[in-house]
Amino acid sequence: MCxxxxxxxxxxxxxxxxxxxxxxxxxxxxxxxPESRWRPFCCxxxxxxxxxxxxxxxxxxxx
Numbered sequence: 001m002c003x004x005x006x007x008x009x010x011x012x013x014x015x016x017x018x019x020x021x022x023x024x025x026x027x028x029x030x031x032x033x034p035e036s037r038w039r040p041f042c043c044x045x046x047x048x049x050x051x052x053x054x055x056x057x058x059x060x061x062x063x
Contacts, residue, residue, distance in 0.1 A: 025049050 019032040021039075025046035030036055041047040 020029045021032050022028070023030050023042040023046050024040060026042060028042040028046075030039055030042045032039055038044055038047050041050065
């Protein structure tokens with residue numbers, strides 16, 4: 001059965017453009033997509049650097 005002219009076939013549907021953001025640690029471009037495992041970071045290393053900075057920030061700790 002052919003698809004109706006008012007509805008495109010699933011392979012013909014328009015894809016949303018992939019948003020690209022800068023890694024907060026190094027600035028490298030990162031695709032904002034489910035397959036980007038460490039988003040918004042480019043890699044696990046940048047994620048851990050950010051976490052370490054956050055944990056060592058004295059303003060964030062409760063006294």
